[in-house]
Amino acid sequence: MPLSLQTASLLRKSHESQLEVAISVKNLFKRYLVGHESVRDGSHNTLRDSVVRHAKNFGRKAADLARGRQIIQGDEVEEFWALKDISFEIKRGDVVGIIGRNGAGKSTLLKILSRVTEPTQGRIEINGRVASLLEVGTGFHPELSGRENIFLNGAILGMTRTEIKKKFDSIVEFADIAKFLDTPVKRYSSGMYVRLAFAVAAHLDPEILIVDEVLAVGDTEFQRKCLGKMETVANEGRTVLFVSHNLQSIERLCARGILMSDGSLLYDGPVSEVCQHYVSSLKTWNSERRLELHPRQGDARARITNLEVVNSDGHPVSSIAAGESILIRIYYFAPKPIWSPSFGLALLTAAGTRILNTVSNDSGKTIECIEGGGAIEVHIRGLTLATGHYLCNLAIANNRGAYCDYLTEVPLVEVVESNKLPKSRVYDQSSGVIFATSQWNLIGH
């Protein structure tokens, strides 16, 4: 009996919407087995204890061997869940960025989606051809020449021989190694190596592209090229899944973000919101700022010991209203006197983009000397910042301009809504970094 038009149309719609989904992940779990050495404190380290421990180990390993299971080194075996109940859906053409701290499970997720390893539980459906870039230069053999490695790497990434031959010249040009095509790759500089590796990968033509932090290597020129290439791929309507720590490139490339932490999916939504969530969870946002633990550079002849944003009453605050000026107090300590020092502060967005920079010499006045502990205040007026979290770079330099102390990406303040912002909508860092009062007037027809 023929299907009614309605049923046929319904079936077709559901089939179509199924095709719309590129990747569907449902309740994904991944478990690893980790071995630990048991805590050995001095009082229990008798020979008997030692023998008992070794016997237990041996017994466990023998049992595992007999049952054909993996042998784990160590005294105790613990389950480690790298991914816990991850579910999400990616439609065809989506460009999604996955962010999270180290150890959040991002790379494990990518490995599973790339079929390199198997899920422990859950179900994943993938519609389309996948190409994964989990590492740059996979399979490169040092003894083979650049030309040979192009064919090798291309084949490993899934390109056919005809495809590689067609794109060969373009690859060589992208990598800029035409002169060294026939020398063994072990003689290449690390820059050439990485350029060649990415050049091959950049010419993949998959329906779904999965990229894992490969932009972390290489110089700025190279990173720019890579990002540009990925933008082209994204603009061609392919589905892209991108993992990076560089929030700026994620914001630039992706429309949607997924935030992971400790194996769980924390947030899935527009990329700027996800970045905000990430940044706010990452750092401390009040006077409990622990600057001692913050990475710093400089010769340490003077150090910045604390940072506060204060309101008009002089009390430290963690947020200011949009449009308000900001008063920042920087505490320092200089064990020996520093002559003609200068203090610097750069204001950054949550993703790390620089907004402005101010140095204590800017007004023309110079500080004569600093010695011992003290504080300096900077009052920044005329700020029209969008809502969201902001970071700063702080520096103290000596009279010759060399850094005594230099800290980057220190949490500064959160800007919250006020009536100075454009009305009736949310104006956060995805709308723009600054806002301005503007007037619109309709002029005739």
Next chain:
Amino acid sequence: MQTILEPGRTEKNYWHDVWRYRELFQVLAWRDVSVRYKQTAIGAAWAILRPFLTMLIFTFIFSRLAKLPSEGDAPYALMVLAGMLPWTFFASAFSDASNSLVGNASLIEKVYFPRLIIPTAYIVVALVDLLIGFGILGAIMIWYRFSPGWQMLLLPIFVMLVFLASLGPGLWTTVLNVKYRDFRYVIPFILQLGIYVSPVGFSSTIVPEKWRFVYSLNPMVCVIDGFRWCILGGRTQIYLPGLVLGLAVITFLLWQGIRQFRRMEKTLADLI
């Protein structure tokens, strides 16, 4: 094209996948062959010297010193060489395949392709060496003015057989090697034992009748006998019960090897 990933799911289109990745297989085999001979002084000559020298040594020990009989009226050296060729193939295919997964750990951790391709590619490398070996065989035959019979035409069947005989155990041990790294040491030991237990340096006719059947449990026995029969042109007899048993053993090992391999394949990246 839809792919579904679930724990324990065996791909219905696994073999279809293997066919799709055939170009990668060619590339990997080519890579292993080129790398073997790059930057070596005598390079390809080594593929010739190795079996040639072993043949000389074995002929000297087993024929001159031990005074073991040859097969029919064929020169002893030729009989040894006819046994050396499949054995060398088996030895290098088996040991290379066994270490193949661990040796390509970086590939396995980062890229997807049917992992069966890796050990199989190494076995193809051994095939290249075998072809070179046939070159030596030809030279020795001319030296002895020895003309082969029609049986030579059946040689490709036995080449196929030795390929399968190496693939089965190779797949099995490569998986075991990933799980329990001790196997790295077990394999050279097996091969050292094997070269004396298998009828490489001597003819299998010296094995007493009542033990011949049991002796054929060693899969290389029927392979080497087969090679000898083809090359020495019927001066030898094929021991049929042994051949049948050998085929059964090879099939069993191949089936087990593939089965264990497929089972382990999904979690390889976690264990390597």
